[in-house]
Amino acid sequence: MPASVKDVAALAGVSSSTVSNYLNHPHVLREASRERVRAAIEQLGYVPNESARQLRAGSSKTLALILLDAWLPYFHELSRGVEDVAREGGWSLFFSNSNRDDAQERRNLDMFEAHRVQGLIIYPLGDVVPRLEQLADRGIRSVVVGPIRDSHKVASVLFDDVGGGRLAGEHLLSLGRRRVLFLGSDTVSQSNDRLAGLRQAADGTDAVVDVVTVAALTTEEGLTAGADIVALPPNERPDAIFAANDMVALGVLTQLLRHGIRVPDDIALVGFDDVAQAHQSVVPLTSIRQPGYEIGRAAGAVLLQQLADPGAPPPAMTPFAAELVVRESTAGR
Structure with missing residues (x-):
């Protein structure tokens, strides 16, 4: 059984409060008392409970x-x-x-x-x-x-989420894409900033930006959004999609490929964050890197x-x- 403060006090011939002072406020003890407690701790192999000590001291590391x-x-x-x-x-x-x-x-x-x-x-x-x-x-x-x-x-x-959204938009527009769909969450400020950047890129051009809100920035929500896009007549589908993060983009990508929609020929796709899965997917994903x-x-x-x-x-x-x-x-x- 591990040694306790009482065991150290008994061996050193001091009170438990003296042992506590040695552990927390050694400067208040005389040298002789400090030496007796130190020797008892060494002999017994006593290990202080650091969590309890920190709580008593009112702070922690x-x-x-x-x-x-x-x-x-x-x-x-x-x-x-x-x-x-x-x-x-x-x-x-x-x-x-x-x-x-x-x-x-x-x-x-x-x-x-x-x-x-x-x-x-x-x-x-x-x-x-x-x-x-x-x-x-x-x-x-x-x-x-x-x-x-x-x-x-x-x-x-x-x-710079706004700057990231602007980069994504400028890239898609430079490829000649003009029907851009943004998939994001309006409850996440970073997602809203990425949309703002996309709109900045589209301002003054003939590009149209549509927005679909997803319940969460997850692959599952990307799959759901992708299914809705696949269900549209081909002439009503976007020619580019910018997702607020890579996980949503990868869910969309999975649905597009399952249904024979070519990426990027039919729909170009951009994600955000540049997580490892972005370059590991069947069609490696263009993304805005967030380190x-x-x-x-x-x-x-x-x-x-x-x-x-x-x-x-x-x-x-x-x-x-x-x-x-x-x-x-x-x-x-």
């Missing part, structure tokens, strides 16, 4: 990451970047998934406050700045991945910077730039 939808490949890369920075800095990292649920997002924030994490990174569903500012007043700093309202307490790491791993690392670095200097304002960050990666779903073979 832990960070938290709250993801919008942990099952999407983009978030795997994002979390890997955050985790690597945390580990390199000697921090532990807790993960949680909001699953695109406001109530679950609030519960996750409450949970990590109760566990007294030092800081957190969140890819939110809605406007979480007021809640994060409350946490900042209680000593918990935070970083949002994505756009936020102005705040002198909360940092953000941004990606999830690098964004995760940047978010982790910004959080650690705030923790190192709690009195400083959140650092200003230049948004990550979008990059068009052209593959066979638009360029052909």
